[in-house]
Amino acid sequence: MPVDDSRLPGFHKLSVTERRRKVAEMALLGAADIATLENYGELDEEAANRMIENVIGTMSLPVGIATNFVIDGKPYVVPFVVEESSVVAAASNMAKRCLVKGGFRTNNDKPIMIGQLQVIGVEDHVAAEKIIFGAKEEIIAKCNSLPSTMIRLGGGCKDILTRSIQSMSGPMFVIHILVDCRDAMGANAVNTMTEMIAPDIESLIGGSVKLKILSNLASHRLARASATWTPEELSLDGSRESGESVILGIINAYHFADADPFRAATHNKGIMNAISSVAVACGQDWRAIEAGCHSWAAYNNGKYSSITHWEVNSDGDLHGSIECPMAVGIVGGASKVHPAAKANLNILGVESSQELAGVIAATGLSQNLAALFALSTAGIQAGHMKLHAKNMAVSAGAVGGEIEKIVEFVHNHDGPITQQSVVSALKKLRENTL
Ligand code: MEV
Numbered sequence: 001m002p003v004d005d006s007r008l009p010g011f012h013k014l015s016v017t018e019r020r021r022k023v024a025e026m027a028l029l030g031a032a033d034i035a036t037l038e039n040y041g042e043l044d045e046e047a048a049n050r051m052i053e054n055v056i057g058t059m060s061l062p063v064g065i066a067t068n069f070v071i072d073g074k075p076y077v078v079p080f081v082v083e084e085s086s087v088v089a090a091a092s093n094m095a096k097r098c099l100v101k102g103g104f105r106t107n108n109d110k111p112i113m114i115g116q117l118q119v120i121g122v123e124d125h126v127a128a129e130k131i132i133f134g135a136k137e138e139i140i141a142k143c144n145s146l147p148s149t150m151i152r153l154g155g156g157c158k159d160i161l162t163r164s165i166q167s168m169s170g171p172m173f174v175i176h177i178l179v180d181c182r183d184a185m186g187a188n189a190v191n192t193m194t195e196m197i198a199p200d201i202e203s204l205i206g207g208s209v210k211l212k213i214l215s216n217l218a219s220h221r222l223a224r225a226s227a228t229w230t231p232e233e234l235s236l237d238g239s240r241e242s243g244e245s246v247i248l249g250i251i252n253a254y255h256f257a258d259a260d261p262f263r264a265a266t267h268n269k270g271i272m273n274a275i276s277s278v279a280v281a282c283g284q285d286w287r288a289i290e291a292g293c294h295s296w297a298a299y300n301n302g303k304y305s306s307i308t309h310w311e312v313n314s315d316g317d318l319h320g321s322i323e324c325p326m327a328v329g330i331v332g333g334a335s336k337v338h339p340a341a342k343a344n345l346n347i348l349g350v351e352s353s354q355e356l357a358g359v360i361a362a363t364g365l366s367q368n369l370a371a372l373f374a375l376s377t378a379g380i381q382a383g384h385m386k387l388h389a390k391n392m393a394v395s396a397g398a399v400g401g402e403i404e405k406i407v408e409f410v411h412n413h414d415g416p417i418t419q420q421s422v423v424s425a426l427k428k429l430r431e432n433t434l
Contacts, residue, residue: 001028002349006075007096008067012089023065023077023347033343037063042340051337063281063344064088066274068096070103071225071362078363079344080277086387087273090370091363097233101317104227104365106358110180112158112220113327115190117175117198121207125164125173128205132175135204136160142200143177143193149331150189155182157193175201178220183353185285185329190214216291216327217299223326223354223361229318229369236377247318249376250369254310261304267368268297268307271322274367278360282348283334283341285327289360292325308368322365326357385417386410392422398429405429 003026011019017038024034036042041060049055066078066088080088098104122128132139136159143157150156159178164171177197179190194212201209231243234250257267272290279286298304308322330353335341350356374380385392393406396419409425410417428434 001346003027003075003077006067006069006077007099008065008077011065011067019065026077027347027349029343029346032339033346036339036343043338047337047339051334061280063340065347066095066363066366067092068099069359069362069366070095070099071359072104072106073102076348076359078278078359079281079347080274080363081281081344082273082277084273085391086384087277087367089387090374090383091274091367094229094366094369094373095362098227098229098366100230100233101228104225104358104362106226106362107224108326108354108358108361109220109222111155111182111184111186111327111329111353111357113179113181113186113190113218114215114220115177115179115194116211116213116215117177117194117201117209118211119173119175119201119205119207119209120169122171122173122205125162125171128173128207129162129164131204132160132162132201135200139177139197139200142197143179146189146192146196148189150180150182150184150186153182155180155184173205173207176215181329181353183330184332185288185327185353187214187285187288187327188332216288216325217295218292218325218327219296219299221325221327221357222296222323223357224321224323225358225361225365226319226321227362227365228313229320231316231318234318234373244316246373246377247312247316250318250372251310251312253372253376254306254308257306264297264305267371268294270371271307271364271368273371274363275324275360278363279328281341281344282328282330282356283336283338283345284329285333288327289325292327296324308365310369310372318369320365320369322361322368324361324364326360328356328360329353330356381416389417389422392417392419393426395419396423396426398426402426402429405434409434 020037041058043058048058061081061083064080066080069076069078140157144151157177157179161176163174191213198209198212231240234246235243257264276286279289293307297307307324310320313319389407389410393403398406406425
């Protein structure tokens with residue numbers, strides 16, 4: 001159920017139970033969803049054993065709520081599932097700072113997936129293309145003879161393209177079927193369609209159809225999100241001048257990623273911190289999304305680069321945008337099987353796969369800005385280590401009240417913090433010399 005407001009002041013100061021109660025109230029969660037979220041290890045043995053092979057148990061990760069997201073005028077509280085501290089706080093922080101400019105806007109493609117058929121042994125690709133185009137309606141009809149809800153709801157195969165590529169094994173003729181997957185991610189339907197039409201393709205053009213599988217470079221299923229941040233919102237001391245200088249630093253950091261694949265890999269990893277976290281929370285195939293985003297990052301300009309774009313607009317504000325493939329679904333797959341994924345989708349309150357795609361893209365943009373802001377000002381480690389302090393304290397062996405004392409030590413510490421300094425601090429604490 002959509003929420004009325006995503007600004008949850010003081011949310012981080014509540015206890016876990018209070019936070020869960022608040023989100024449950026806001027998203028009108030049912031008792032089953034609430035019980036799922038409060039039951040650590042929500043996946044019972046039977047459900048886990050159904051999902052994959054050779055199951056020996058389950059492994060939990062925290063579900064955190066990113067606040068302050070307003071996307072296309074609608075407030076969202078966004079569940080993230082991730083092991084890394086500071087990710088949720090960082091995304092929420094930058095989402096808050098674009099609220100004065102109306103939050104995020106999205107523009108998402110229809111949910112069109114590509115299914116590929118690799119045909120080898122075709123001599124004349126031009127002639128083969130002609131034959132495929134001549135038989136297009138027939139091939140599309142065969143694809144859409146698949147008994148499927150997605151097709152009943154207006155989805156299904158909509159078009160066919162052909163490509164001719166050179167490979168180390170020689171020329172290959174490649175057929176793309178374009179399938180509207182509606183609210184499903186669509187992998188199973190697309191893969192089935194490619195297998196269904198393979199014999200027809202061989203009869204039509206000869207040769208031998210080898211691979212029949214979807215492409216994760218879902219270039220017809222792009223999600224786009226953009227937002228604007230004023231210098232005042234990015235200022236370190238409240239002044240416009242400081243904000244303008246922060247913006248220059250951010251642009252400079254973006255240009256670094258744009259120019260250098262070594263930096264772009266880390267820049268995009270930061271974006272995936274949000275994209276994958278929301279994808280996992282919502283039961284999506286996050287590997288497919290990762291593959292799509294990274295291949296898009298390389299496909300667009302012919303070299304691996306940033307999937308976000310940053311510029312200064314005519315008002316001197318920072319304008320950011322993201323564009324990336326986003327193959328997500330809200331029906332089928334784990335989104336309907338995993339109890340926590342269902343609960344998280346209920347918190348998010350999205351009504352279509354396109355809406356989910358836009359929300360995920362917006363979180364990626366916010367996460368990217370948070371990283372560029374931190375990296376181009378104080379550096380990432382100070383904030384990160386403060387939020388990571390509890391984990392470090394526990395890793396060092398702190399128990400009970402020691403944990404808070406070590407966190408306090410980390411917060412008050414000037415200079416770099418390492419696990420070794422935390423271990424030494426714990427030793428001193430126990431010797432009463434801290
Ligand atoms: C760390 O998880 C993500 C960052 O490295 C992203 C970036 O460098 O842009 C901070």
